[in-house]
Amino acid sequence: MAQITPSCVLISPDPDTPLVKIENASKRFGDTTVLDRINFSAKKGDFVSLVGPSGCGKSTFLKLIAGLHLASEGSVTIDGVDPKNAREEMAFIFQDANLLPWRRVLSNVELPSQLRGESKSKRKETARKVLELVGLSHALRHFPWQLSGGMKMRVSIARALTLSPKLLLLDEPFGALDEMTRDRLNEDLLRIKARDGWTAFFVTHSAAEAVFLSNQIIVLSAKPGRIAEVINVKLPTFRDADLRETPEYLRQVAIVSRSIRNAH
Amino acid sequence: MNKLKAIFLPFFSGVLLLGIWYSVAFVYAKNEGYEVQRIVIPFPHQIVAALWDERAILWIATRQTALAALVGFIAAVTFGYVLSMLLASAVWVKRSLYPWILVLQMTPVVVLAPIFVLWIGQGLPSITAITFMIGFFPVVANTTMGLISTDRNLIELFEMSNASKIQEIAYLRVPYAMPYFLTGMKIAGTLAPIGAIAGDLFAGSSQGGVGGIGFMVILYNSQVKVPELFATAFVACFLGFIFVGCVNWLHWILLKNWHESVRATDIE
Numbered sequence: 001m002a003q004i005t006p007s008c009v010l011i012s013p014d015p016d017t018p019l020v021k022i023e024n025a026s027k028r029f030g031d032t033t034v035l036d037r038i039n040f041s042a043k044k045g046d047f048v049s050l051v052g053p054s055g056c057g058k059s060t061f062l063k064l065i066a067g068l069h070l071a072s073e074g075s076v077t078i079d080g081v082d083p084k085n086a087r088e089e090m091a092f093i094f095q096d097a098n099l100l101p102w103r104r105v106l107s108n109v110e111l112p113s114q115l116r117g118e119s120k121s122k123r124k125e126t127a128r129k130v131l132e133l134v135g136l137s138h139a140l141r142h143f144p145w146q147l148s149g150g151m152k153m154r155v156s157i158a159r160a161l162t163l164s165p166k167l168l169l170l171d172e173p174f175g176a177l178d179e180m181t182r183d184r185l186n187e188d189l190l191r192i193k194a195r196d197g198w199t200a201f202f203v204t205h206s207a208a209e210a211v212f213l214s215n216q217i218i219v220l221s222a223k224p225g226r227i228a229e230v231i232n233v234k235l236p237t238f239r240d241a242d243l244r245e246t247p248e249y250l251r252q253v254a255i256v257s258r259s260i261r262n263a264h
Numbered sequence: 265m266n267k268l269k270a271i272f273l274p275f276f277s278g279v280l281l282l283g284i285w286y287s288v289a290f291v292y293a294k295n296e297g298y299e300v301q302r303i304v305i306p307f308p309h310q311i312v313a314a315l316w317d318e319r320a321i322l323w324i325a326t327r328q329t330a331l332a333a334l335v336g337f338i339a340a341v342t343f344g345y346v347l348s349m350l351l352a353s354a355v356w357v358k359r360s361l362y363p364w365i366l367v368l369q370m371t372p373v374v375v376l377a378p379i380f381v382l383w384i385g386q387g388l389p390s391i392t393a394i395t396f397m398i399g400f401f402p403v404v405a406n407t408t409m410g411l412i413s414t415d416r417n418l419i420e421l422f423e424m425s426n427a428s429k430i431q432e433i434a435y436l437r438v439p440y441a442m443p444y445f446l447t448g449m450k451i452a453g454t455l456a457p458i459g460a461i462a463g464d465l466f467a468g469s470s471q472g473g474v475g476g477i478g479f480m481v482i483l484y485n486s487q488v489k490v491p492e493l494f495a496t497a498f499v500a501c502f503l504g505f506i507f508v509g510c511v512n513w514l515h516w517i518l519l520k521n522w523h524e525s526v527r528a529t530d531i532e
Contacts, residue, residue, distance in 0.1 A: 066424060068420050068423065068424070087424060087425070087426050088426070090424070091424065092420070092421070092424045094417050094420075094421065095417075096417070098415075098417050098418060098421055100418070100435075100436070100439070101522045101523070102439045102442075102521070102522045102523075111425070111435070112425045114435075115422070115425040115426070115427045115431055115435070116425070116426070143521055143522050144522075145522065
Protein backbone atom coordinates (compact mmCIF):
# COMPACT_ATOMS: atom_id res chain seq x y z
CA MET A 1 0.00 0.00 0.00
CA ALA A 2 3.04 2.25 -0.34
CA GLN A 3 1.35 4.19 -3.10
CA ILE A 4 -1.11 5.83 -0.72
CA THR A 5 -0.05 8.85 1.25
CA PRO A 6 -0.40 10.10 3.91
CA SER A 7 0.08 7.14 6.18
CA CYS A 8 -1.88 8.84 8.93
CA VAL A 9 -5.53 9.52 8.67
CA LEU A 10 -7.77 12.45 9.34
CA ILE A 11 -11.44 11.91 9.99
CA SER A 12 -13.11 15.24 9.51
CA PRO A 13 -16.88 15.33 9.61
CA ASP A 14 -18.38 18.54 8.34
CA PRO A 15 -20.73 19.56 11.13
CA ASP A 16 -23.21 21.57 9.09
CA THR A 17 -24.27 19.26 6.30
CA PRO A 18 -26.31 16.17 7.12
CA LEU A 19 -25.88 13.64 4.32
CA VAL A 20 -28.03 10.78 5.58
CA LYS A 21 -31.19 11.57 7.48
CA ILE A 22 -33.31 8.85 9.03
CA GLU A 23 -36.52 10.05 10.63
CA ASN A 24 -38.72 7.79 12.68
CA ALA A 25 -38.07 4.90 10.29
CA SER A 26 -39.50 1.45 11.02
CA LYS A 27 -39.20 -1.71 9.00
CA ARG A 28 -41.55 -4.64 9.30
CA PHE A 29 -41.49 -7.95 7.45
CA GLY A 30 -44.99 -9.35 7.84
CA ASP A 31 -45.73 -9.26 11.56
CA THR A 32 -42.14 -8.97 12.64
CA THR A 33 -40.80 -5.55 13.41
CA VAL A 34 -37.13 -5.60 12.52
CA LEU A 35 -36.39 -1.93 13.06
CA ASP A 36 -38.44 0.27 15.34
CA ARG A 37 -38.60 4.06 15.06
CA ILE A 38 -35.02 4.83 14.14
CA ASN A 39 -33.83 8.42 14.23
CA PHE A 40 -30.34 9.23 13.13
CA SER A 41 -28.49 11.60 10.92
CA ALA A 42 -24.96 11.40 9.61
CA LYS A 43 -22.89 14.35 8.52
CA LYS A 44 -20.66 14.46 5.49
CA GLY A 45 -17.41 12.71 6.32
CA ASP A 46 -18.81 10.68 9.20
CA PHE A 47 -17.73 7.09 9.64
CA VAL A 48 -20.62 5.40 11.41
CA SER A 49 -20.44 1.80 12.58
CA LEU A 50 -23.48 -0.30 13.35
CA VAL A 51 -23.01 -2.91 16.04
CA GLY A 52 -25.34 -5.09 18.08
CA PRO A 53 -26.36 -8.66 18.77
CA SER A 54 -27.08 -10.81 15.72
CA GLY A 55 -30.60 -10.45 14.39
CA CYS A 56 -30.86 -6.85 15.55
CA GLY A 57 -31.40 -5.53 12.05
CA LYS A 58 -27.98 -4.10 11.26
CA SER A 59 -28.09 -5.23 7.65
CA THR A 60 -31.69 -4.08 7.30
CA PHE A 61 -30.64 -0.68 8.61
CA LEU A 62 -27.99 -0.51 5.89
CA LYS A 63 -30.39 -1.65 3.18
CA LEU A 64 -32.86 1.05 4.19
CA ILE A 65 -30.19 3.63 3.54
CA ALA A 66 -29.36 1.93 0.23
CA GLY A 67 -33.01 1.91 -0.77
CA LEU A 68 -32.83 -1.88 -1.22
CA HIS A 69 -35.55 -2.04 1.45
CA LEU A 70 -38.29 0.54 1.82
CA ALA A 71 -39.17 1.88 5.26
CA SER A 72 -42.59 0.72 6.43
CA GLU A 73 -42.94 4.03 8.24
CA GLY A 74 -40.89 7.17 8.49
CA SER A 75 -38.37 8.35 5.98
CA VAL A 76 -34.79 8.00 4.85
CA THR A 77 -33.15 10.66 2.71
CA ILE A 78 -29.71 11.02 1.20
CA ASP A 79 -28.73 14.62 0.58
CA GLY A 80 -32.41 15.45 0.78
CA VAL A 81 -33.62 12.92 -1.80
CA ASP A 82 -35.01 9.39 -1.73
CA PRO A 83 -32.27 6.72 -1.58
CA LYS A 84 -33.44 5.21 -4.87
CA ASN A 85 -32.71 8.49 -6.58
CA ALA A 86 -29.34 8.83 -4.91
CA ARG A 87 -27.80 5.57 -6.13
CA GLU A 88 -25.23 7.41 -8.21
CA GLU A 89 -23.88 8.87 -4.99
CA MET A 90 -23.45 5.60 -3.16
CA ALA A 91 -21.86 2.20 -3.32
CA PHE A 92 -22.65 -0.96 -1.41
CA ILE A 93 -20.04 -3.47 -0.29
CA PHE A 94 -21.53 -6.85 0.47
CA GLN A 95 -20.86 -9.46 3.12
CA ASP A 96 -18.98 -11.73 0.77
CA ALA A 97 -17.07 -10.04 -1.99
CA ASN A 98 -19.93 -10.69 -4.40
CA LEU A 99 -17.80 -10.77 -7.53
CA LEU A 100 -18.97 -12.14 -10.86
CA PRO A 101 -17.06 -15.44 -11.09
CA TRP A 102 -16.96 -15.39 -14.90
CA ARG A 103 -15.21 -12.03 -15.07
CA ARG A 104 -11.57 -11.29 -14.48
CA VAL A 105 -10.60 -8.84 -11.73
CA LEU A 106 -10.29 -5.87 -14.09
CA SER A 107 -13.61 -6.46 -15.75
CA ASN A 108 -15.32 -7.04 -12.38
CA VAL A 109 -14.15 -3.61 -11.30
CA GLU A 110 -15.27 -2.14 -14.61
CA LEU A 111 -18.82 -3.35 -14.04
CA PRO A 112 -20.36 -0.24 -12.39
CA SER A 113 -19.01 2.10 -15.06
CA GLN A 114 -19.99 -0.35 -17.77
CA LEU A 115 -23.55 -0.40 -16.44
CA ARG A 116 -23.52 3.38 -16.47
CA GLY A 117 -22.54 3.27 -20.13
CA GLU A 118 -19.06 4.72 -20.00
CA SER A 119 -16.66 4.15 -22.88
CA LYS A 120 -14.43 1.11 -22.78
CA SER A 121 -11.18 3.02 -22.58
CA LYS A 122 -12.41 5.31 -19.84
CA ARG A 123 -13.74 2.53 -17.65
CA LYS A 124 -10.56 0.49 -18.07
CA GLU A 125 -8.55 3.49 -16.97
CA THR A 126 -10.67 4.10 -13.86
CA ALA A 127 -10.65 0.41 -12.97
CA ARG A 128 -6.84 0.28 -13.25
CA LYS A 129 -6.57 3.32 -11.02
CA VAL A 130 -8.74 2.00 -8.20
CA LEU A 131 -7.12 -1.41 -8.38
CA GLU A 132 -3.78 0.27 -7.91
CA LEU A 133 -5.24 2.10 -4.94
CA VAL A 134 -6.17 -1.17 -3.23
CA GLY A 135 -2.83 -2.75 -4.16
CA LEU A 136 -4.01 -5.22 -6.78
CA SER A 137 -2.29 -3.99 -9.92
CA HIS A 138 -0.61 -7.35 -10.27
CA ALA A 139 -3.88 -9.31 -10.35
CA LEU A 140 -5.86 -7.63 -13.14
CA ARG A 141 -6.08 -10.80 -15.24
CA HIS A 142 -6.96 -13.14 -12.38
CA PHE A 143 -10.34 -14.78 -11.95
CA PRO A 144 -12.03 -14.45 -8.54
CA TRP A 145 -11.38 -18.11 -7.68
CA GLN A 146 -7.66 -17.46 -7.95
CA LEU A 147 -7.77 -14.86 -5.16
CA SER A 148 -7.65 -15.16 -1.38
CA GLY A 149 -10.57 -13.88 0.70
CA GLY A 150 -8.75 -10.66 1.50
CA MET A 151 -7.88 -10.01 -2.14
CA LYS A 152 -11.47 -10.64 -3.20
CA MET A 153 -12.56 -8.04 -0.67
CA ARG A 154 -10.04 -5.57 -2.08
CA VAL A 155 -11.53 -6.11 -5.53
CA SER A 156 -14.96 -5.52 -4.07
CA ILE A 157 -13.77 -2.28 -2.46
CA ALA A 158 -12.16 -1.20 -5.71
CA ARG A 159 -15.38 -1.87 -7.58
CA ALA A 160 -17.31 0.25 -5.06
CA LEU A 161 -14.84 3.12 -5.48
CA THR A 162 -14.91 3.26 -9.30
CA LEU A 163 -17.70 5.79 -9.48
CA SER A 164 -16.27 7.98 -6.67
CA PRO A 165 -19.23 7.58 -4.32
CA LYS A 166 -20.06 10.10 -1.60
CA LEU A 167 -21.57 7.43 0.59
CA LEU A 168 -20.17 3.97 1.16
CA LEU A 169 -22.34 1.28 2.73
CA LEU A 170 -20.42 -1.73 4.02
CA ASP A 171 -22.31 -4.80 5.19
CA GLU A 172 -19.91 -6.69 7.44
CA PRO A 173 -17.32 -6.80 4.69
CA PHE A 174 -14.45 -8.30 6.67
CA GLY A 175 -16.41 -10.73 8.85
CA ALA A 176 -15.07 -13.84 7.15
CA LEU A 177 -11.42 -12.78 7.09
CA ASP A 178 -8.62 -13.60 9.50
CA GLU A 179 -7.65 -10.93 12.01
CA MET A 180 -4.41 -9.85 10.34
CA THR A 181 -6.03 -9.37 6.95
CA ARG A 182 -8.92 -7.59 8.57
CA ASP A 183 -6.61 -5.16 10.40
CA ARG A 184 -4.72 -4.42 7.19
CA LEU A 185 -7.93 -3.77 5.30
CA ASN A 186 -9.19 -1.50 8.10
CA GLU A 187 -6.05 0.58 7.87
CA ASP A 188 -6.29 0.74 4.11
CA LEU A 189 -9.93 1.73 4.31
CA LEU A 190 -9.04 4.70 6.52
CA ARG A 191 -6.22 5.73 4.19
CA ILE A 192 -8.55 5.72 1.22
CA LYS A 193 -11.16 7.63 3.20
CA ALA A 194 -8.57 10.27 4.07
CA ARG A 195 -7.90 10.66 0.37
CA ASP A 196 -11.47 10.59 -0.93
CA GLY A 197 -13.46 11.90 2.01
CA TRP A 198 -16.58 9.79 1.60
CA THR A 199 -19.09 9.10 4.34
CA ALA A 200 -19.50 5.52 5.49
CA PHE A 201 -21.93 3.24 7.27
CA PHE A 202 -20.22 0.08 8.39
CA VAL A 203 -21.91 -3.00 9.82
CA THR A 204 -19.71 -5.18 12.00
CA HIS A 205 -19.74 -7.70 14.85
CA SER A 206 -16.46 -6.48 16.20
CA ALA A 207 -16.32 -3.68 18.75
CA ALA A 208 -12.59 -3.32 18.11
CA GLU A 209 -13.09 -2.83 14.40
CA ALA A 210 -15.91 -0.33 15.00
CA VAL A 211 -13.79 1.74 17.38
CA PHE A 212 -10.79 1.74 15.09
CA LEU A 213 -12.72 2.99 12.09
CA SER A 214 -15.52 5.19 13.36
CA ASN A 215 -16.20 8.51 14.90
CA GLN A 216 -19.71 7.38 15.77
CA ILE A 217 -20.99 3.95 16.75
CA ILE A 218 -24.67 3.02 16.78
CA VAL A 219 -25.42 0.21 19.21
CA LEU A 220 -28.65 -1.57 18.27
CA SER A 221 -30.75 -3.68 20.60
CA ALA A 222 -32.50 -6.76 19.27
CA LYS A 223 -36.13 -7.71 18.70
CA PRO A 224 -37.20 -5.20 17.73
CA GLY A 225 -34.10 -3.35 16.58
CA ARG A 226 -33.88 0.01 18.32
CA ILE A 227 -31.01 2.39 18.81
CA ALA A 228 -29.79 1.56 22.30
CA GLU A 229 -26.96 4.04 22.33
CA VAL A 230 -24.93 6.25 20.04
CA ILE A 231 -21.32 6.34 21.14
CA ASN A 232 -18.99 9.12 20.06
CA VAL A 233 -15.56 7.62 19.77
CA LYS A 234 -13.19 9.77 21.75
CA LEU A 235 -10.02 9.06 19.87
CA PRO A 236 -7.71 11.30 17.88
CA THR A 237 -8.71 11.92 14.28
CA PHE A 238 -5.25 10.84 13.15
CA ARG A 239 -5.23 7.07 13.27
CA ASP A 240 -2.88 4.32 12.21
CA ALA A 241 -2.06 0.75 13.23
CA ASP A 242 -0.28 1.91 16.41
CA LEU A 243 -3.56 3.23 17.76
CA ARG A 244 -4.59 -0.33 18.62
CA GLU A 245 -1.92 -0.47 21.35
CA THR A 246 -2.96 2.69 23.17
CA PRO A 247 -4.92 2.51 26.43
CA GLU A 248 -7.52 5.02 25.19
CA TYR A 249 -8.34 2.72 22.30
CA LEU A 250 -8.70 -0.31 24.56
CA ARG A 251 -10.90 1.72 26.92
CA GLN A 252 -13.18 2.71 24.04
CA VAL A 253 -13.42 -0.89 22.90
CA ALA A 254 -14.41 -1.89 26.45
CA ILE A 255 -17.12 0.79 26.50
CA VAL A 256 -18.57 -0.40 23.20
CA SER A 257 -18.40 -4.08 24.20
CA ARG A 258 -20.26 -3.35 27.42
CA SER A 259 -22.87 -1.37 25.55
CA ILE A 260 -23.44 -4.29 23.12
CA ARG A 261 -23.82 -6.69 26.05
CA ASN A 262 -26.35 -4.39 27.71
CA ALA A 263 -28.31 -4.11 24.48
CA HIS A 264 -29.30 -7.80 24.57
CA MET B 265 1.96 -44.42 -13.63
CA ASN B 266 -1.63 -43.30 -13.32
CA LYS B 267 -1.77 -42.56 -17.03
CA LEU B 268 -0.54 -46.05 -17.76
CA LYS B 269 -3.25 -47.46 -15.51
CA ALA B 270 -5.86 -45.28 -17.20
CA ILE B 271 -5.03 -46.86 -20.53
CA PHE B 272 -4.11 -50.35 -19.39
CA LEU B 273 -7.10 -51.05 -17.12
CA PRO B 274 -9.88 -50.34 -19.67
CA PHE B 275 -7.88 -52.24 -22.27
CA PHE B 276 -7.51 -55.22 -19.97
CA SER B 277 -11.19 -55.25 -18.98
CA GLY B 278 -12.11 -54.91 -22.67
CA VAL B 279 -10.04 -57.95 -23.58
CA LEU B 280 -11.61 -59.83 -20.68
CA LEU B 281 -15.14 -58.95 -21.87
CA LEU B 282 -14.27 -60.04 -25.41
CA GLY B 283 -12.98 -63.32 -24.00
CA ILE B 284 -16.19 -63.90 -22.08
CA TRP B 285 -18.24 -63.07 -25.18
CA TYR B 286 -16.26 -65.52 -27.31
CA SER B 287 -16.56 -68.30 -24.72
CA VAL B 288 -20.32 -67.89 -24.31
CA ALA B 289 -20.82 -67.80 -28.09
CA PHE B 290 -18.54 -70.80 -28.48
CA VAL B 291 -20.37 -72.85 -25.85
CA TYR B 292 -23.67 -71.87 -27.47
CA ALA B 293 -22.39 -72.93 -30.90
CA LYS B 294 -21.29 -76.33 -29.50
CA ASN B 295 -24.85 -76.96 -28.23
CA GLU B 296 -26.99 -75.40 -30.97
CA GLY B 297 -24.70 -75.36 -33.99
CA TYR B 298 -22.86 -72.52 -35.70
CA GLU B 299 -25.81 -71.51 -37.87
CA VAL B 300 -28.01 -70.77 -34.87
CA GLN B 301 -25.16 -69.20 -32.93
CA ARG B 302 -24.53 -66.74 -35.78
CA ILE B 303 -28.05 -65.30 -35.47
CA VAL B 304 -28.21 -65.35 -31.66
CA ILE B 305 -24.75 -64.48 -30.31
CA PRO B 306 -22.48 -63.70 -33.24
CA PHE B 307 -18.73 -63.77 -32.64
CA PRO B 308 -17.20 -60.29 -32.43
CA HIS B 309 -15.22 -60.88 -35.63
CA GLN B 310 -18.50 -61.71 -37.42
CA ILE B 311 -19.85 -58.33 -36.27
CA VAL B 312 -16.76 -56.55 -37.54
CA ALA B 313 -17.12 -58.36 -40.86
CA ALA B 314 -20.79 -57.32 -41.08
CA LEU B 315 -19.81 -53.74 -40.31
CA TRP B 316 -17.27 -53.84 -43.12
CA ASP B 317 -19.66 -55.43 -45.63
CA GLU B 318 -22.46 -52.99 -44.87
CA ARG B 319 -20.22 -49.95 -44.49
CA ALA B 320 -21.62 -48.03 -47.45
CA ILE B 321 -25.24 -48.43 -46.49
CA LEU B 322 -24.58 -47.87 -42.76
CA TRP B 323 -22.61 -44.74 -43.55
CA ILE B 324 -25.61 -43.27 -45.40
CA ALA B 325 -27.96 -44.34 -42.59
CA THR B 326 -25.69 -42.78 -39.97
CA ARG B 327 -25.55 -39.52 -41.92
CA GLN B 328 -29.33 -39.39 -42.12
CA THR B 329 -29.74 -40.05 -38.41
CA ALA B 330 -26.97 -37.60 -37.54
CA LEU B 331 -28.69 -34.92 -39.59
CA ALA B 332 -32.05 -35.50 -37.90
CA ALA B 333 -30.38 -35.58 -34.48
CA LEU B 334 -28.44 -32.39 -35.16
CA VAL B 335 -31.39 -30.40 -36.50
CA GLY B 336 -33.66 -31.63 -33.69
CA PHE B 337 -30.98 -30.89 -31.12
CA ILE B 338 -30.31 -27.36 -32.37
CA ALA B 339 -34.05 -26.67 -32.49
CA ALA B 340 -34.49 -28.04 -28.95
CA VAL B 341 -31.62 -25.95 -27.58
CA THR B 342 -32.66 -22.74 -29.36
CA PHE B 343 -36.36 -23.02 -28.65
CA GLY B 344 -35.65 -24.26 -25.11
CA TYR B 345 -33.47 -21.27 -24.38
CA VAL B 346 -35.96 -18.74 -25.72
CA LEU B 347 -38.77 -20.42 -23.80
CA SER B 348 -36.69 -20.34 -20.59
CA MET B 349 -36.11 -16.62 -21.01
CA LEU B 350 -39.85 -16.18 -21.37
CA LEU B 351 -40.60 -18.36 -18.34
CA ALA B 352 -38.06 -16.54 -16.20
CA SER B 353 -39.22 -13.09 -17.26
CA ALA B 354 -42.24 -13.00 -14.97
CA VAL B 355 -43.85 -15.26 -12.40
CA TRP B 356 -47.24 -15.16 -14.13
CA VAL B 357 -45.73 -16.40 -17.40
CA LYS B 358 -44.16 -19.37 -15.64
CA ARG B 359 -47.35 -20.12 -13.71
CA SER B 360 -49.44 -20.15 -16.88
CA LEU B 361 -47.05 -22.03 -19.17
CA TYR B 362 -45.00 -24.43 -17.09
CA PRO B 363 -47.80 -26.88 -16.20
CA TRP B 364 -48.57 -27.34 -19.90
CA ILE B 365 -44.95 -27.87 -20.76
CA LEU B 366 -44.94 -30.57 -18.08
CA VAL B 367 -48.06 -32.16 -19.55
CA LEU B 368 -46.38 -32.23 -22.94
CA GLN B 369 -43.26 -33.74 -21.42
CA MET B 370 -45.23 -36.39 -19.53
CA THR B 371 -46.85 -37.62 -22.73
CA PRO B 372 -44.51 -40.29 -24.10
CA VAL B 373 -43.09 -39.22 -27.41
CA VAL B 374 -43.57 -42.68 -28.89
CA VAL B 375 -47.30 -42.15 -28.47
CA LEU B 376 -47.10 -38.82 -30.24
CA ALA B 377 -45.00 -40.20 -33.09
CA PRO B 378 -47.90 -41.48 -35.26
CA ILE B 379 -49.60 -38.10 -34.85
CA PHE B 380 -46.50 -36.33 -36.08
CA VAL B 381 -46.38 -38.63 -39.09
CA LEU B 382 -50.03 -37.85 -39.73
CA TRP B 383 -49.43 -34.12 -39.55
CA ILE B 384 -46.07 -33.58 -41.15
CA GLY B 385 -45.45 -36.78 -43.02
CA GLN B 386 -42.93 -39.60 -43.01
CA GLY B 387 -39.20 -39.10 -42.93
CA LEU B 388 -36.92 -36.33 -41.81
CA PRO B 389 -39.54 -33.75 -40.67
CA SER B 390 -41.21 -36.18 -38.27
CA ILE B 391 -37.93 -37.65 -37.04
CA THR B 392 -36.58 -34.17 -36.33
CA ALA B 393 -39.78 -33.24 -34.51
CA ILE B 394 -39.50 -36.34 -32.31
CA THR B 395 -35.85 -35.57 -31.52
CA PHE B 396 -36.86 -32.01 -30.68
CA MET B 397 -39.65 -33.18 -28.36
CA ILE B 398 -37.23 -35.39 -26.43
CA GLY B 399 -34.51 -32.78 -26.15
CA PHE B 400 -36.22 -29.51 -25.37
CA PHE B 401 -37.55 -30.21 -21.89
CA PRO B 402 -34.18 -30.77 -20.16
CA VAL B 403 -32.98 -27.51 -21.71
CA VAL B 404 -36.05 -25.60 -20.53
CA ALA B 405 -36.07 -27.07 -17.02
CA ASN B 406 -32.37 -26.48 -16.37
CA THR B 407 -32.04 -23.07 -17.98
CA THR B 408 -35.15 -21.72 -16.27
CA MET B 409 -33.76 -22.94 -12.96
CA GLY B 410 -30.50 -21.09 -13.60
CA LEU B 411 -32.21 -17.90 -14.68
CA ILE B 412 -34.51 -17.70 -11.68
CA SER B 413 -32.02 -18.81 -9.04
CA THR B 414 -29.54 -16.00 -9.67
CA ASP B 415 -27.79 -14.94 -6.46
CA ARG B 416 -29.87 -12.36 -4.56
CA ASN B 417 -26.77 -10.37 -3.58
CA LEU B 418 -25.65 -10.08 -7.18
CA ILE B 419 -29.09 -8.83 -8.18
CA GLU B 420 -28.87 -6.20 -5.44
CA LEU B 421 -25.44 -5.23 -6.70
CA PHE B 422 -26.96 -4.54 -10.12
CA GLU B 423 -29.84 -2.69 -8.50
CA MET B 424 -27.38 -0.47 -6.63
CA SER B 425 -25.72 0.33 -9.96
CA ASN B 426 -29.07 1.39 -11.47
CA ALA B 427 -28.74 -1.40 -14.04
CA SER B 428 -31.55 -1.72 -16.57
CA LYS B 429 -33.52 -4.96 -16.90
CA ILE B 430 -31.72 -5.67 -20.19
CA GLN B 431 -28.31 -5.16 -18.55
CA GLU B 432 -29.29 -7.42 -15.68
CA ILE B 433 -30.24 -10.16 -18.12
CA ALA B 434 -27.21 -9.76 -20.38
CA TYR B 435 -24.49 -9.26 -17.77
CA LEU B 436 -25.88 -11.26 -14.88
CA ARG B 437 -28.69 -13.74 -15.50
CA VAL B 438 -27.45 -15.19 -18.78
CA PRO B 439 -23.88 -15.88 -17.64
CA TYR B 440 -25.13 -17.05 -14.24
CA ALA B 441 -27.47 -19.53 -15.93
CA MET B 442 -24.81 -20.73 -18.37
CA PRO B 443 -23.73 -23.82 -16.38
CA TYR B 444 -27.39 -24.79 -15.93
CA PHE B 445 -28.06 -24.27 -19.63
CA LEU B 446 -25.07 -26.39 -20.54
CA THR B 447 -26.26 -29.16 -18.22
CA GLY B 448 -29.60 -29.14 -20.01
CA MET B 449 -27.76 -29.13 -23.30
CA LYS B 450 -25.67 -32.14 -22.25
CA ILE B 451 -28.81 -34.12 -21.48
CA ALA B 452 -30.39 -33.01 -24.76
CA GLY B 453 -27.17 -33.99 -26.55
CA THR B 454 -27.27 -37.47 -25.04
CA LEU B 455 -30.92 -37.86 -25.97
CA ALA B 456 -30.71 -36.46 -29.51
CA PRO B 457 -29.24 -39.52 -31.28
CA ILE B 458 -31.57 -41.78 -29.27
CA GLY B 459 -34.51 -39.58 -30.27
CA ALA B 460 -33.48 -39.62 -33.90
CA ILE B 461 -33.20 -43.41 -33.93
CA ALA B 462 -36.49 -43.87 -32.08
CA GLY B 463 -38.09 -41.39 -34.48
CA ASP B 464 -36.71 -43.39 -37.36
CA LEU B 465 -38.33 -46.55 -36.00
CA PHE B 466 -41.73 -44.89 -36.21
CA ALA B 467 -41.44 -42.40 -39.00
CA GLY B 468 -38.48 -43.63 -40.99
CA SER B 469 -38.79 -44.27 -44.68
CA SER B 470 -36.47 -45.61 -47.31
CA GLN B 471 -37.12 -42.80 -49.74
CA GLY B 472 -34.04 -42.44 -51.87
CA GLY B 473 -32.71 -45.91 -51.10
CA VAL B 474 -31.91 -46.08 -47.39
CA GLY B 475 -33.38 -44.78 -44.17
CA GLY B 476 -31.64 -43.87 -40.95
CA ILE B 477 -30.20 -46.13 -38.27
CA GLY B 478 -33.64 -46.96 -36.84
CA PHE B 479 -34.83 -47.97 -40.27
CA MET B 480 -31.82 -50.25 -40.72
CA VAL B 481 -32.63 -51.86 -37.34
CA ILE B 482 -36.10 -52.76 -38.60
CA LEU B 483 -34.73 -53.95 -41.92
CA TYR B 484 -31.93 -56.14 -40.51
CA ASN B 485 -34.26 -57.51 -37.88
CA SER B 486 -36.84 -58.58 -40.44
CA GLN B 487 -34.10 -60.22 -42.51
CA VAL B 488 -32.61 -61.95 -39.43
CA LYS B 489 -29.28 -60.29 -40.17
CA VAL B 490 -28.13 -60.39 -36.56
CA PRO B 491 -24.41 -59.56 -36.93
CA GLU B 492 -25.53 -56.57 -39.03
CA LEU B 493 -27.89 -55.61 -36.19
CA PHE B 494 -24.95 -55.62 -33.76
CA ALA B 495 -22.93 -53.60 -36.25
CA THR B 496 -25.75 -51.06 -36.34
CA ALA B 497 -25.73 -50.88 -32.54
CA PHE B 498 -22.01 -50.18 -32.70
CA VAL B 499 -22.56 -47.36 -35.19
CA ALA B 500 -25.36 -45.86 -33.05
CA CYS B 501 -23.11 -45.94 -30.01
CA PHE B 502 -20.37 -44.21 -31.98
CA LEU B 503 -22.77 -41.47 -33.06
CA GLY B 504 -23.85 -40.96 -29.46
CA PHE B 505 -20.23 -40.56 -28.39
CA ILE B 506 -19.59 -37.92 -31.04
CA PHE B 507 -22.65 -35.95 -29.93
CA VAL B 508 -21.87 -36.07 -26.24
CA GLY B 509 -18.21 -35.37 -26.94
CA CYS B 510 -19.05 -32.19 -28.84
CA VAL B 511 -21.38 -30.93 -26.14
CA ASN B 512 -18.86 -31.71 -23.42
CA TRP B 513 -16.23 -29.85 -25.38
CA LEU B 514 -18.51 -26.82 -25.61
CA HIS B 515 -19.16 -27.05 -21.88
CA TRP B 516 -15.44 -27.07 -21.23
CA ILE B 517 -14.69 -24.17 -23.58
CA LEU B 518 -17.37 -21.94 -22.09
CA LEU B 519 -16.75 -22.65 -18.42
CA LYS B 520 -13.08 -23.61 -18.15
CA ASN B 521 -12.03 -20.23 -16.78
CA TRP B 522 -14.38 -19.96 -13.90
CA HIS B 523 -16.81 -22.74 -13.15
CA GLU B 524 -16.16 -25.43 -10.53
CA SER B 525 -17.48 -28.21 -12.78
CA VAL B 526 -14.59 -27.95 -15.22
CA ARG B 527 -12.04 -26.12 -13.12
CA ALA B 528 -11.58 -28.85 -10.55
CA THR B 529 -9.98 -31.23 -13.03
CA ASP B 530 -7.82 -28.48 -14.43
CA ILE B 531 -6.00 -27.16 -11.41
CA GLU B 532 -3.03 -29.45 -10.84
